[in-house]
Amino acid sequence: MKDNRFRFGLIATIAWLGLMTWQWYSVGLPDKLNERGVFFAGFFAPLAFLWLVLGYLQQGEELRQSTEALRLQAEELRNSVEQQSQLVEVSRRQLEQEAHALQEERQRHTDALRPRFQLSHNGYAGANGYFNVPLVFRNEGGASVDTTVLLTAPNGKVTVVSHELIRRGGERLVVVNLTNGHWQGEIEWKDESGNLGRELFALRMDGSTLLFDQPTPSESSHM
Known part of the structure; x- marks a missing residue:
């Protein structure tokens, strides 16, 4: 998408420059300085607006990509937290089972010694x-x-x-x-x-x- 916009902007710029060059040589430059300023302003203003729009669209796409990357990172982090929570729960249950088994073993030993x-x-x-x-x-x-x-x-x-x-x-x-x-x-x-x-x-x-x-x-x- 980025390359397509760049190619479109480059083609449009070349075409516009060609058109304005043809216009320059066909009509010629105005004699007065203020009229020349208006001419060149009209010459470059569409190109500036075109690249401004293309830059805005490109920035929006990059923002969307950054947002999607952040969302994926958040999803991975959430999955990692869930996995860690599951591992902690498994470890806790194992410790409880080991403690229960140890308690039972102690109780059996105590019962074996009991008169x-x-x-x-x-x-x-x-x-x-x-x-x-x-x-x-x-x-x-x-x-x-x-x-x-x-x-x-x-x-x-x-x-x-x-x-x-x-x-x-x-x-x-x-x-x-x-x-x-x-x-x-x-x-x-x-x-x-x-x-x-x-x-x-x-x-x-x-x-x-x-x-x-x-x-x-x-x-x-x-x-």
């Missing part, structure tokens, strides 16, 4: 509402390096029995004196990594019948 106690008894005997009950605490989980059994009587009295170490599969026998009513029990322990925990259980003497609930983790099983 788990099962409660049973080896029979009991008593009279006049008092019973001697040998309770057996068997550890089915990880080793408990520091174990304490607390038993709260219906009247609020607390009995504490401590054992330093109960390994996996190990048992401890605790003989307690029970009366009729509800007894609340706790097993506090520390695993091999130093995590503290607590399990709750309950006993109930009803006449000569002993009922109990197995130990279950409390809400603060890892302190």
Whole structure:
């Protein structure tokens, strides 16, 4: 388009110059100086206007091309930003997955070390509402390096029995004196990594019948 305008302007200029030259030699120059000024003004004014118009059109085309280039650059920048955002989102999800996997692995390790106690008894005997009950605490989980059994009587009295170490599969026998009513029990322990925990259980003497609930983790099983 630029070359076409230039060729058109060059051809028009040559034709105009030829026409004006022919006019010059056919008619001749005016004798008066002011008339010569008018002649030359009329001679060059169309050429100046022609090239002014061609320059204006060329400038408009260059402006449109610059605008299109800026639009393409903006589009490329927007696409680049979107790609970077997608990469950031993918990286964030990967980090979340890795953090979640690490948390799960830590939780599995903690659960593997956690002591788990099962409660049973080896029979009991008593009279006049008092019973001697040998309770057996068997550890089915990880080793408990520091174990304490607390038993709260219906009247609020607390009995504490401590054992330093109960390994996996190990048992401890605790003989307690029970009366009729509800007894609340706790097993506090520390695993091999130093995590503290607590399990709750309950006993109930009803006449000569002993009922109990197995130990279950409390809400603060890892302190």
